[in-house]
Amino acid sequence: xxxxxxxxxxxxxxxxFSGLTVGFIRWLGFLSSPLSAIFVWLTLSVALTILIRPFxxxxxxxxxxxxxxDEDYEAIDQIVxxxxxxxxxxxxxxxxxxxxxWQARTIDGTIEAGTKARISYRENTTWIVEKADPxxxxxxxxxxxxxx
Numbered sequence: 001x002x003x004x005x006x007x008x009x010x011x012x013x014x015x016x017f018s019g020l021t022v023g024f025i026r027w028l029g030f031l032s033s034p035l036s037a038i039f040v041w042l043t044l045s046v047a048l049t050i051l052i053r054p055f056x057x058x059x060x061x062x063x064x065x066x067x068x069x070d071e072d073y074e075a076i077d078q079i080v081x082x083x084x085x086x087x088x089x090x091x092x093x094x095x096x097x098x099x100x101x102w103q104a105r106t107i108d109g110t111i112e113a114g115t116k117a118r119i120s121y122r123e124n125t126t127w128i129v130e131k132a133d134p135x136x137x138x139x140x141x142x143x144x145x146x147x148x
Contacts, residue, residue, distance in 0.1 A: 083113060086104045086111040091105050095117060
């Protein structure tokens with residue numbers, strides 16, 4: 001039952017409680033054979049786990065947290081460095097995003113290496129980028145600032 005403080009699931013508590021109950025019943029003298037004590041413990045453990053555990057989980061809820069885990073959504077509008085020239089004809093261009101070099105393509109025109117680009121969306125493993133507006137660059141966290 002002490003294990004329940006480390007691994008909270010309810011099952012360890014019910015197994016321990018069943019053991020204490022069977023021990024008390026044996027102490028009273030109602031269960032004399034070890035085989036009947038094992039049978040009663042097993043039956044009581046299964047019954048408590050199946051019948052009472054849903055109620056305890058409903059009223060004694062544990063901690064839960066939720067985080068939106070869509071990396072593409074979080075990447076939209078991020079300013080990145082262009083590592084290799086990005087064009088609109090193929091996926092040969094590369095950007096550096098979150099410390100990793102990724103394939104990139106632009107919708108129109110070409111973005112030269114060494115300049116900044118803004119992520120628009122992703123197609124499979126290729127980021128679709130557009131040329132970053134130098135005036136709005138300060139409002140976004142750049143990849144270089146993330147690695148500091």
